[in-house]
């Protein structure tokens with residue numbers, strides 16, 4: 001495909017600087033949005049067209065748009081950081097582009113050329129540069145694609161919209177970087193073999209919400225899903241992968257198949273292995289988790305993902321009770337890996353892995 005060029009349509013009334021500063025003072029996660037968005041359309045027989053960097057505004061959609069009925073939709077999440085010497089750094093966006101296309105394949109949607117995906121992201125960061133926080137915050141980018149064709153028959157749509165929006169964000173969890181409490185869902189599962197667990201599609205999250213509500217109702221921050229076949233093995237959290245740190249410096253994480261292949265997960269595996277931990281992708285049962293936490297063999301557990309970064313897990317609750325992990329605070333490995341990962345992302349630790357893309 002020929003390189004797509006983006007038409008730039010500047011915002012007619014961007015947010016005034018004083019209002020922007022106020023909004024960015026405590027943005028939370030996913031509540032405050034920057035001024036622009038990028039959109040590109042796809043039509044069967046034509047391909048990608050009408051690429052625009054434009055004011056962020058509501059879509060006009062036909063009530064029969066296929067996404068509203070059959071949820072043909074995928075998304076990604078990545079962050080841009082202000083670099084100490086100026087400019088911006090994006091963490092492994094090529095991996096997001098690759099995973100986006102894996103999701104697209106699973107959802108019978110068109111391939112998004114990696115170059116177009118990355119260019120869209122660069123363009124949004126540049127046009128909304130003032131919205132990228134300094135200090136602890138970051139700019140979260142949300143690329144997504146949905147079936148826009150008005151058609152109620154059940155088949156892959158013939159029209160799609162690819163869009164990128166962005167928001168300044170702080171910590172994902174309300175308590176900042178305190179350890180979190182998780183709820184193990186024994187009733188609801190997230191993904192079965194052959195299903196869409198490895199794709200980042202909206203439907204996975206829709207079906208997770210009842211379990212997330214159960215977690216919130218039980219005073220927890222996130223839900224932990226077990227496998228759908230035996231209801232025995234730990235899969236992942238509602239929006240994060242999970243790691244377990246043992247007393248012999250081994251670290252384990254559930255294997256891929258029905259879980260999202262997290263980019264943070266893969267990065268943490270590399271960092272931990274290079275720091276001398278024995279890292280393995282191994283099935284780990286909920287029973288074993290309880291036994292190891294109670295015996296002290298399990299020292300730490302943490303959740304990781306783009307939004308959450310690395311969050312220590314202090315307590316685990318389930319219908320039959322609860323148990324603590326370690327002393328319920330962040331453990332040594334969690335703290336060390338988080339410092340190294342965020343250091344690379346923020347440009348204060350050498351990027352020896354070549355993970356950062358400069359904008």
Ligand code: PLP
Pocket residue numbers: 077236237238239240241260261262263264265304305306307
């Ligand atoms: N698992 C789920 C279900 C997620 O939504 C996410 C977040 O994107 C992750 C894992 C972590 O993936 P990543 O590290 O690529 O953000």
Ligand code: COI
Pocket residue numbers: 076077078238239240305306307308
């Ligand atoms: C991300 O980390 O990018 C996600 O999509 C997960 C969600 C909790 C926001």
